[in-house]
Structures are given as structure tokens and as C-alpha cells.
Amino acid sequence: MTPAVSLRRVGVRYGAQPALIDVNLDVAEGERVALVGPSGAGKTTLLRLCNGAIGQTDGEVTILGHRLLGVPDREARVVRRRVGAMYQQLHLVGPLRVIHNVNAGRLGSWSTARALRSLLRPVEVEAARAALASLGIEHKLFERTDRLSGGEQQRVALARVLVQRPDLILADEPVSSLDPSRSDEVMGLLTDVVAGRRALMVSLHDFGIARRRCDRLVGLRHGRVVLDLPASQVTDQHGVDLYRTGL
């Protein structure tokens, strides 16, 4: 079985500054992995690496059995559409209707002609409606996205990942701007409704949510993996050690 993510002795440097050092990590199909660690530990860099947004300086990165960089565009797009992403800022397009923002998740699988046609007369409406229904906001399908509340927009972004049907989902601090109860609710939707049996890598600051919602915790500190345990084996002391200032 090919792992969703496979990193072998990976290093990333921004100029002379190392961001990741000698990282080895495998994420199995369907595994939900939380990335934890202080700010600047390298969580975002690790996610951007898996997204193909940046390249590594050393080592080998394989996503769903393929390389994302240094391959022809067409080939990379086939892999990219199997990787979904959820961002803290959501990156929705405000002036578009909800249906189009949800369908934006399908763009990787659609031809350009189909994508343009759908802007005039939406296609795959039922799939989008079903995705929104599973998140409880199907009645917002044809509203302008920037008229929705923050919580509803968060669900639209989740629906976009849902209709994409990716094999790997990457989420960079998706709940860091939410209050604790909303954080847990959105994380629940992300892990149970959207991810389901798909592989998920999510960076989190809340140790409690990470342990409750994910299968495995990977701790980063100064660009190195310093913790890699099943969620059930992680204790509070691990968190204290990870976020401790100084060494």
C-alpha cells in the first residue's frame, strides 16, 4: 500500500536559515496526523512541502506515490487534484456564489471549458448541495459568499474540500482564529465528515483537540521531529516539553 505522504531525510532551507532538518515521516492512507509544536517550528513549511508549493533542499518527498515538482505540469496537476487544502484564511472568493466556491474544489478534475461553462450555468449542483447538507448549510447554496457569517464561510471552505474528494487533506491551523468550542466543532467536521477515511495532516496549537480528533501526533521543534506517537500514548507532559521555552 503506497503511503499518502512519504518524507525521507528531508531538509528545507530558506537561504541559510534551516526550516526543516532531516525529517522522516510516513502518513498512511486514512491516517489523521496532527502537527504540533511552537510557532516557527516548521509545521507550515512541512505542509507547503506536501502541497508542492515549495521544494525541498535535501532528501525525497513523495505524495500519493508521486513527485509534485520537477515533473511536467499536466502530470503534476493529476496528483494535485488528489490533494485538498484547508486554510486558516479560507481563501474563498467573496463576490462569487456559494455554489461556485464549492465547485472550485472540482476545478482540478474539470476541463477548462467545463469550468467556464459552470460559471454561467452551474453543473454538479446536487453534489455541491449534498456536501453543504452534510455540513448543515444547504440552504445557502445560491447566496453570495461574502454575505455569509464567518462560521458559514468555514463550512463552505470545508464543502469545497469535500467535493474535491481528495486522497490527502492538508490543513494549516484551520481553527486557530476560533474560540475553543467552535474550534472543536470545526475540527470534528474536518476529521469526521470531510476527511472520513482519507489521510489528513493538520497543524494545530491545541494539544487537547489534537489528541481527541487525530490518530497520531507529530511534534516539531526547531525544524526537527521531536515527537511521533499515537494519540492514545501522548500525555500532557509531552505537550509541556514541546512548548517549553529554551532548549
Place this chain on the structure above:
Amino acid sequence: MSAPARTYPPEVAPAATGPGGPGRRWRFSAGHGWVVGLALLVLWSGWSSGIGREPVVNPYGWPTMRAFWAAALHPDLSPAYLATTADAALTTVAFAVLGTMLAVVIGLVGGVLISEAWWLSRPSGNRVTRIRRRAAWLSGRVSLGVPRGIHEAVWGLFLVSVLGRDPMVGVLAIAIPFGAITAKVYADIIDETAGAPYRALIDAGASRLSAMAYAAVPRSWRDLVSYGFYRFDCAIRSAVILGMIGAGGLGFELSLTFQALRYEQMWTLIYALVVVGAIVDRWGASLRVDAPTRWLQASLLLGGGLTVASGLYLGPDLERLFSGRTWTLLADLAVQALPPTPPTSWSDLLGSAIVTLQMSLLAIAAGGAVGVVTAFVAARDPTHGPVRALLAAAARLLLLTIRAVSPPVWALVLLFVFLPGPLPGALALGVYNAGILGRLFAEVVEDLDRRPAAALRAAGAGAAVTFLYGLVPLATNRFAAYAMYRWEIAIRESVVVGVVGAGGLGRLLEEQRAAFDHRGMLCVVLVLLVLSLMVDFVSAAARRTWR
């Protein structure tokens, strides 16, 4: 007592300690260098034009000048001439509509293709690919500089010799340079708005075109539409100039009445220009910041309708574009024009280029000076009383009138009382640019932060001090930026006043055209292009230091 805390813009921040020691308050910066350098250039231009050294005014022209202005009070309002005027106005508007529409289409396609988002947003592990993409992006940007650097009138002259007399000439002469400018501006708008949502879609495997359609266009379409209407405003003025060189419409009628010395009819046409200008101006302004979406959509529909109507009215011969004869003529022209050869001598050509540069500098200096004064009078201010508001409205009408009348007409009028030479050409450009700069400056004044002025007034300062210390310092940088931007355009426009005999490269171009010297013409156009690219570069550098 300690000095109040203040934040200074970097270029005027007092140096704490430096070569001059503590207490040195003022430091000469690159920004000041540009101001001094440009001021010296303007003085040099004025001196070269003969002001104060030789006679520049023709005293025998005053009666004609008076007759011209007197006619403003009784324009020819006979039904027959009003019908002629209406017909001419429709022609001019139709040219502007079709030219703008085509320019917007070129701008949309070109804007996407030269945007950073299109070329540089896709990650690539391959260095060669990255360099190739950067090269493609840069060459697209540079190649659009060429059509942009050549004035519509020059495009008109070129196209008429390939396509013959057809409305298509006027449409293309507007659409080609405007398309290039629009593409550049649209690319900037797309790059400013595409941002993270666009990259998120690319990362999820979307094609670039789909990602543009879903993320970049919906976020920027208001800006795209509003800029399109601004270009329409400019296209009306270009259509008048193209009319003067034979495309018909108000420009053509203007030159006819001028040659026949029928000033009453000329004023009928000028008033028609002011009315058309005012309508387009208001329409464009209503689409800027915070326009209701419905009005934007209605304007788009109306624009589409106008395009169809204009096409039917002018009936351009599209077949001609692709006919074999056109290609033969184009090939002939290429043979006749290559290699570009200086018409007389290189030193003569260089001399004309310098005159053109001086004309553009004088034009912006004069236009800017008049524009600043008028702008403070013309700016809308809700605190104004009825008399002051009326004065402001009158100033705005004056600005509208002087920019509605195109520079060649002003040149002809000024030639009543000035001896032929670069000075009347420069002043004609100056008058016209005063109209445009005055309006831009007035917008700056309307947007100014009024709190510093209010604070000064509250502290007991008089009106003059409040104005000088509370308003002027806030506006100068933006005034200067706009003046530089208009300078870039004035150097291109200098060719159209040159054509009526005002000197510089424009006159040289007209002489070569009359002599069918195509090699000479191409050479002059190339020199003009290099000159305008140099001015772009200087202007951009100066604006950067003043930012």
C-alpha cells in the same frame, strides 16, 4: 519642555547625528535631486523656446483671436448645422466606443497573458523552467511597450496607408495603443487581486484559466469595468484627433470650420464636445469606488448595446483586414520603410527630439501650474457656501472645456497670436493638460485628510496659513506623481501638435509624410518611441523616490 513626538516621511526626517553633527535638520535626498533636476530642465526648455530672448508673440493676430472668442457667445445654432454637428458627434462617439471595446478585449486577453499570476505562480522544481517562465513574462511586458509608446495619430497614419480610407482605421488606431495600455493595467489589477485564492486553486490542480475565472476575475471585475470606462473617456479625445487627420466626426468638422474661419460653427462643435465629454466623464466617475453592482451591470449592458449600434453606424469593413490586398500593401510599405533612415541628418533629428522633449516639459510645467491653482478652486467640499460652490462648479466646467478641445485645436488657436515654433505647441499641450491635471488634482484635494487643516484653524491660523501648512504638504507628492504620469503621455501627444506646425519630431514626421519618405517616417517614429520609453523610465524612477 520636550519637543512633541512627530513622524516624518523618510525624505524630510531630521538627521539625529550625521556628517553635519547633531541638530542638522535637513538632508538633500534623491527625491530633492529629482525636483531640482526637473526644474532645471524646465528652465532650460523655456530659455530654448525663446521666451524673453526673441519675439514670440505676433501682435497682428489679436483681432483674429478676439473674433474667435467673441464667437463663443453666438455659436451657429441653425437646424442644418445642428444636424451636421449631431451627425459628427455620433461618428466620434462610435469610433470611441468600438475602439474602446476592442481595446478592452485586447486588454483582457493580454492582461491575463502578461500577469505575474499567469506565469510565475506555479511552483516548479526546475530552475530552467523558472527562468523560461520569467523570460516569457518579461518579454510579454516589454513587447507591449511598443504599441503603447506610439500615439494614436501615428497609428492612424500608418493604418490608413495599409487599409485605405475605412472606419476600421480609426477603430484600430485607438484599439492598438489603448489595448496595450489596458493590458498592462489589467495585468496589474489581476496581480493585485488574484492572490491566495488563485494560488489555492492552482495548488488543488485547477488550470490557470479556470483559476483566473474563479478567483481573479470575480475579485477584480469592478476595477476592470471602471478602468474600461476611463479609457472610453480618453478614447473620445483620441477620436477627435483622429477625426482631424481624416477619420471624420467632430475633429474633421473642427478642422474644416477652422480652415474656413467659421468660428460660430467651430464653437457649436466645441460645445458638442463639451456635452459629450461631460456625459462620458460623469458616467465614468459614477462607476468608480463603491458604485452599486446593478449600475455596473447596467453600464456593461449599455456598453454592449452601444458597441452594436456603433458597428452598424460606422460599418467598418472587417474583410479588408484579412484581404490579400492589405497584406500586399503592408509588404510594400515594409519594403519602402526599411531600413529606417534619418530624413536629413542625425544632428537635425536629435535637435527635433530635443525640441519635442522641451515641449513636453514646458507643457507639463505650464499645465501643472494652472492645474494646481484651478484644482483648489474646483474641488468639491461639503462645507462650501452657495457662492463658493458655484465658483467650484464654474472651475470644473472650465477644466472640462479645455480638456474636451484637443491639443491640435488649441495649437491652431494659439497660432493666431504666437509666432510659429515650439512654444505655441508646448502651450497648446499645456492648456489641454491643465484640463486633465486640474481634474486629477481636484480629486486628490477632495480626498485629502482635512483634520490637519481643522487643527490649524482651531489653533487660530488664518486661511492662507491653513492652506499652505494644512493642505498643500499633503497633496504635493500625489500632484507630482500625476504630473509625471501626464508627462509620459505629453511626450507622445507632442506629435499631434507638431503635425499642425508646432515643431519637434511631429513636424518632421508631417514633412516626411508629405514627401512620401517612409524610411524617414519610420526613423522619426523609432526616435519618438525611444524618447517616450526614456521619459517613462525617468518618470518611474522619480515617482519611486517621491513615494
